[in-house]
Amino acid sequence: MSHPWETGDFVPDTPAAVAANGAGRRVAAGWAAIDAGTVAEIRGRVAERLEHDGPFTAFANSPQGRARAARHVEDEVSGWVRRQAERGVPPPTVETERALTRAVMAGLSGLGPLEQLLARDDVENIHIHGCDRVFLELADGLLQRWPHPVAESDEALVEMLTSVFAHQGQTSREFSRAHPLGNLRLPGGGPLGARLGALIEVVDRPRVAIRRHRLSHTTLDDLVEHRTLDETLAQFLAAAVRAGCNILVTGGPSAGKTTTLRALCHAIPATQHVITVEDDYELGLHIDTDLDLVTPMEARLANAEGVGEITLDDLLKQALRQSPHRVIVGEVRGGEITAMLRGLGNGAAGGMCTLHARSAGVAFDRIASLGMLGTPPLSVEAASAWTASAIDLIVHVVKVDDTDAAGRPHRRRFVTEVLEVGPVGDAGRPDATRLYSRPLPGTGAAPVFAPTSELAARVAAAGFEPTRLATVWEAQ
Incomplete structure (x- = not known):
């Protein structure tokens, strides 16, 4: 069995191909000259050149290495075209050359x-x-x-x-x-x-x-444009970030937690030292942001010999020794929640994190459950106390899949809740003031209650005038 990129079964979607054949379809267009032998031959030549430059696999792990490999591939593809011409074979189309280049690069990466x-x-x-x-x-x-x-x-x-x-x-x-x-x-x-x-x-x-x-650059303005939240809420959250509020973003799988967190991070003052701690680089603040000082940390699994593991817990402990203004945690899934709460509650303002939860209110139970997985385990009472002292706001996002007026699939994401976290109450868990809530299914959040005077003063000092929502809050 041959792969499509070897036999000419399809070409990548180009504007012309999409217009003629429909989005998502592939058409035959000059790939027939490319077979597995050609790809393997050129790949072998490039591999030899890469080995001469340094470790063969190094190109996959850095932009510089991939750029070097791409130059070698282009040289070898040009050489293949010349050899074909010397044998009297008609020159391939530009698209065929590009297809061959992509196929060789895919073979080098191992992704095919x-x-x-x-x-x-x-x-x-x-x-x-x-x-x-x-x-x-x-x-x-x-x-x-x-x-x-x-x-x-x-x-x-x-x-x-x-x-x-x-x-x-x-x-x-x-x-x-x-x-x-x-x-x-x-x-x-x-x-x-x-x-x-x-x-x-x-x-x-x-x-x-x-x-x-997909979304490596997202701001709160972008979320407003996509109706994930309204302009007033975006400005309120931006002020909360500038004011140094510790914010937890919750939601289900693929709800847009990381995208929302990334957008919030764009409101951080550019002169502050930000450390991101993630299982995998997803936020990308060190790649695409106006922040001048970003230290990205990525956890590492053990190698084939079972050594070399670096956990989120390890990174969080190290992050606090790097003199950060803010620590941003991509997501916590286990006992590292205790280190995250320590990091947010140690006096370094403006930390943020994401957490899987069905609703903003459920986040308290999720934190307590994960705290019990820590080493040593964190009691429910301690988890509640730490949460109350470490987190100021919880922002909840949801994903809604439906259809548009023409019956086509349509995916939307909304901020549906914003909670202000207060001290531990009589029930033994943090009290919460619901600042924003979703009035109807399939809609974004609308203001409900006023924040405490302390939070109102903080966002006012950061440029958001609470009286903008006074008519809503005073009606409660």
Whole structure:
């Protein structure tokens, strides 16, 4: 079985192709001259040149390395074209040359046809259920079946994944029958890369889920434009960030927590030292932001020998020794919640984090549950006390999938709740004032209650005049 990029079955979506054939379709256009042998030959030549430059796998782990590899590929493809011409073969089209270049780069990365899918801006998630069952979850919520296999067989798919885990991550990792679960950040898919999760042995066929970090630059103004929140709420949250409020962003899977957190971070004063702590680089504040001082920290799994692991807990403890103005945690999922609460409550104002939760109010129970996973475990009472002292606001986001007037899939994301966190109350958990809430299903949040005088004074000092909402608050 040949891959589509080897046989001419499709070309990447171009404006002309999309206009003629419809978005998401592929058409044959001059790829027939490219076969597996040609790709393998050029890939081998490039690999030799890369080995001469330095470690062959280094190109996948840095922009400089990939740029060097791309130059070598272009040189070798040009040489192949010249050799074809010397044999009397008609010159290929420009698109064929580009296709060959992409195929060789994909072969070098070890991702093969996945490289083509990662390059599509409209793809949000890639689901692979065996070599020949591939589904694309698009940005508008549409689930699209990809008609081409990503490997010749399930065994070939596992071999490809084994190579990816060995060469693409920060450290070489084993992915095998003995280690059938794997997670990895891929360099492709945009400035922030993509996150890959893979399973074998514990499932019927190899299963792979790849999440592309599509939105590398998002501001609160962008969220207003997409109706995730209204302008007044955006300005209130921006003032809260400037005022140094500690903010927790909650929501379900793919609800837009990281995007919302990234937008909030754009309101941080440019002169402050910001440390980001993440499992995988998703925020990208060190890549695309107006902040001058950003220290990005990324957790690291153990290598194939089981050594070298660096956890979020390790990074959070180190972050507090780096003299930060703010510590931003991408997401907490376990016992590192205790280090996160310590970090937000240690006096360094303006920390932010994301957390999986069904609603803003449920976040208190989630924090208490995760605290019990810490070392040593954090009691429910202690978790409540730490939460009350460490967090000022909880912002909850939801994802809504429906259809537009024409019946086409339509995915929307809303901020539906904003809570002000108060001291521990009689119930033994933090009191909360609901500042914003969603009045109707499928809508964003609207103001409900006034903030405490302390919070009102803080946001006023940061440029947001609370009297703008006085008519709403006074009506309560």
